Amino acid sequence: MKDLVTRFFDNVSKLSGHLAVVEDCRQITYGELGVLVKKIAAEIEKYGEQPRVIVYMHQGYDAYAAMIATLLAGGYYTPINMEAPLQRHLDVFSQFQPNIVISTKDLSDSLMLTNKDIALIDIECLGSDLLEKHVKSHDLAYVIFTSGSTGKPKGVMIPRDALNHYVEWAISAMKITDKDRWSQHPNIAFDLSVLDIYGALCGGATLYPLTSNKDRLLPAIFIKKNQLTIWNSVPSVIDLMIRARQVKKENFNSLRLLTFCGEPLLFRHVQAIFAANKDAIVNNTYGPTEATVSCTLISLNVDNYHQYCERSVALGMPIPGMKIELINGISPDEGEMVLIGPQLARGYWNNETETLNSFITMQNGISAYRTGDWVVRYKGQLYFRERIDNQVKVRGNRVELDEVDSVLIDIGYKNVCTIFVDGNLYCFIETIKDLDQSNLRSILKSRLPDYEIPTAVYAIDSFPRNANDKIDKKKLIQYCCSD
Amino acid sequence: MSNYTFEELRNIIISFIEPKLIKSGFDKNKLIDSTDLLGEGILDSFDFIDLIVFIEDKTNLNIDLSQVDFESLTSISGLLKELVSINS
Numbered sequence: 001m002k003d004l005v006t007r008f009f010d011n012v013s014k015l016s017g018h019l020a021v022v023e024d025c026r027q028i029t030y031g032e033l034g035v036l037v038k039k040i041a042a043e044i045e046k047y048g049e050q051p052r053v054i055v056y057m058h059q060g061y062d063a064y065a066a067m068i069a070t071l072l073a074g075g076y077y078t079p080i081n082m083e084a085p086l087q088r089h090l091d092v093f094s095q096f097q098p099n100i101v102i103s104t105k106d107l108s109d110s111l112m113l114t115n116k117d118i119a120l121i122d123i124e125c126l127g128s129d130l131l132e133k134h135v136k137s138h139d140l141a142y143v144i145f146t147s148g149s150t151g152k153p154k155g156v157m158i159p160r161d162a163l164n165h166y167v168e169w170a171i172s173a174m175k176i177t178d179k180d181r182w183s184q185h186p187n188i189a190f191d192l193s194v195l196d197i198y199g200a201l202c203g204g205a206t207l208y209p210l211t212s213n214k215d216r217l218l219p220a221i222f223i224k225k226n227q228l229t230i231w232n233s234v235p236s237v238i239d240l241m242i243r244a245r246q247v248k249k250e251n252f253n254s255l256r257l258l259t260f261c262g263e264p265l266l267f268r269h270v271q272a273i274f275a276a277n278k279d280a281i282v283n284n285t286y287g288p289t290e291a292t293v294s295c296t297l298i299s300l301n302v303d304n305y306h307q308y309c310e311r312s313v314a315l316g317m318p319i320p321g322m323k324i325e326l327i328n329g330i331s332p333d334e335g336e337m338v339l340i341g342p343q344l345a346r347g348y349w350n351n352e353t354e355t356l357n358s359f360i361t362m363q364n365g366i367s368a369y370r371t372g373d374w375v376v377r378y379k380g381q382l383y384f385r386e387r388i389d390n391q392v393k394v395r396g397n398r399v400e401l402d403e404v405d406s407v408l409i410d411i412g413y414k415n416v417c418t419i420f421v422d423g424n425l426y427c428f429i430e431t432i433k434d435l436d437q438s439n440l441r442s443i444l445k446s447r448l449p450d451y452e453i454p455t456a457v458y459a460i461d462s463f464p465r466n467a468n469d470k471i472d473k474k475k476l477i478q479y480c481c482s483d
Numbered sequence: 484m485s486n487y488t489f490e491e492l493r494n495i496i497i498s499f500i501e502p503k504l505i506k507s508g509f510d511k512n513k514l515i516d517s518t519d520l521l522g523e524g525i526l527d528s529f530d531f532i533d534l535i536v537f538i539e540d541k542t543n544l545n546i547d548l549s550q551v552d553f554e555s556l557t558s559i560s561g562l563l564k565e566l567v568s569i570n571s
Contacts, residue, residue, distance in 0.1 A: 239529075240528060
C-alpha cells in the first residue's frame with residue numbers, strides 16, 4: 001500500500017503549480033507546500049528519531065504542513081483544539097509528553113514551556129534546510145485525544161498503516177481529482193478533519209479551510225463563494241445552514257459530493273440537500289475515532305434516499321477490508337456494533353484499562369473494537385439506535401457525561417449527574433446550598449471545551465432515585481423539560 | 484424605522500441574549516453594546532443564526548447575511564446599525 005507521504009509528494013511533483021490550500025487571505029501551491037513540509041521536517045529531524053510532536057496551531061496550511069512533515073520525518077503527532085481552554089491543552093501535554101511542539105511564538109507563549117526536553121519549532125522562523133530523504137517511520141501516525149470519562153482526555157492511537165488504508169479508500173471511493181475544491185470545516189483535533197486534509201492533499205484537490213467567523217456561520221455562502229465540489233462535516237452543520245435559510249440551489253449547485261460522519265444523518269438533512277441540488281451525491285459514513293475516521297459508506301442520490309431513511313439514515317456497508325459484527329443482541333439483527341479490520345486503533349495512550357475494556361479479542365482470536373453503539377439491521381441495512389454507555393454527541397462532538405461530572409466533583413461537589421436531553425447537556429448537583437452560577441460557569445469554561453458546557457446547572461436537594469437506589473434520570477429529564 | 488424604535492429593537496436583541504448570559508457565565512453587568520457576542524462566548528454559531536432569525540421574525544426585517552459586514556455584526560451595536568440601515 002502506498003504511504004500517504006509518498007502520495008502527497010507525487011502531487012507535489014505532478015501538480016507543482018496547482019493550488020493546494022486556499023485560506024481567507026493567502027494561498028499555497030503544491031510545490032510551495034512541499035517545500036514548507038520539507039523545511040519543517042528538516043527541523044524535526046534535528047531532535048532525534050520518531051519524535052512525538054504536538055501540532056499547536058489553528059487550522060490552515062501551516063498546521064497541515066506540520067502534520068505531513070512529522071510523518072515525513074518518521075514521527076507521530078497529536079493536533080490540539082485551539083478553541084479548547086488552556087487547561088485542556090495542558091492535560092494533553094501532560095499525557096502525551098511531546099518531544100517537539102510545532103507552533104508560533106505568539107501561540108506557544110501561553111503554554112509557558114519550561115520543560116527543556118520539549119523543543120519548540122516556530123513555523124515563522126524555519127531554516128532553509130530541506131529534508132529530502134525518507135526516514136524510518138514510527139508505527140503510529142497520530143494520537144487524537146477525545147473526551148474521557150475520568151475527566152482527562154483519552155488519546156486514541158492510530159497506526160500509520162490504518163491511516164494509509166483509510167486514505168487509499170477515500171481517494172478511490174470519493175473519486176478525488178485535481179478539479180475538486182474541498183471544504184475543511186472540522187477542527188483539526190477532531191478526526192473528521194483527517195479525511196479533508198489527507199483526502200484532498202493526497203488526492204490532488206484544493207483544500208479550503210473555513211477560518212473566519214463569517215465563513216463558519218455561513219458555510220453555504222462559503223460553498224458558493226469558492227464553488228466547492230466537496231463538502232465534509234458533521235450533519236449539524238447542515239442544520240445550521242437550514243436555520244440560516246442558506247440551503248439553496250444558488251449556494252449548493254457547485255457541489256458534487258457531500259459527506260457526513262460523527263452523528264446520525266437525518267431525513268431532514270438529505271431532503272434539504274436534494275431540494276437544493278438534485279445531482280449531488282450524499283455519502284453517509286460511520287466510524288469512531290478508534291477505527292480511523294470512518295469505516296462504512298452508503299451513497300445516496302435523489303432517487304434512492306427515501307428507502308434508506310428510518311429514524312436516521314442507514315449507516316451503510318463496511319468499506320473493503322473492514323468488517324462489522326453485532327454482539328449481545330437477542331437476535332442476529334440487533335446488537336452492539338463491533339468493528340474488525342486494518343483501520344483499528346492500537347488502543348488508548350497510556351491507558352491499559354480503557355484499552356482492555358474496548359479492544360477485545362473475538363472467539364476466533366481476531367482483535368475487535370466495541371463501539372458502544374447499539375444498532376439494528378433492517379432490510380439489510382444497519383441503523384443506529386442508541387449508546388449503551390454514557391457517551392453522547394453534542395453537535396457531532398464526542399462527550400463522556402462522566403467527564404462533565406468529574407470537573408464538578410473535582411471542585412468539591414459529591415453527587416453530580418449530567419444528562420443529555422434534545423441535544424443539550426444539563427447538570428444536576430445534589431446540594432442544599434444555592435449555586436454561584438457565575439463562578440461555576442467560569443470553572444467549567446476553564447476546564448471544558450464549549451460544547452461540553454451544560455446548558456443549565458441545577459441545584460437539587462436530593463436526587464430522585466428508583467427502586468434500585470440509582471438516580472432516576474427519567475425524572476431529571478422531566479425536570480429539564482418542565483423548566 | 485417605521486414600526487420599531489431603536490430601543491425596542493435593542494430590547495428584542497437583549498431578550499434573546501439574556502438567557503444565554505447565564506449559560507456563558509458572562510457577567511450581565513459587563514455587557515455593553517459593543518461586546519463581541521461570539522468572541523466572548525455568549526453565543527455560539529447556532530445561537531447567533533437563531534438570533535438573526537428571531538430578529539427577522541419579530542420585526543419582519545430581512546437581514547441578508549451574505550451581504551453584511553460580519554466583523555461588526557456580532558455585537559448589539561453592530562446588529563442595531565445593520566437593522567437601521569436595512570430599514571432606511
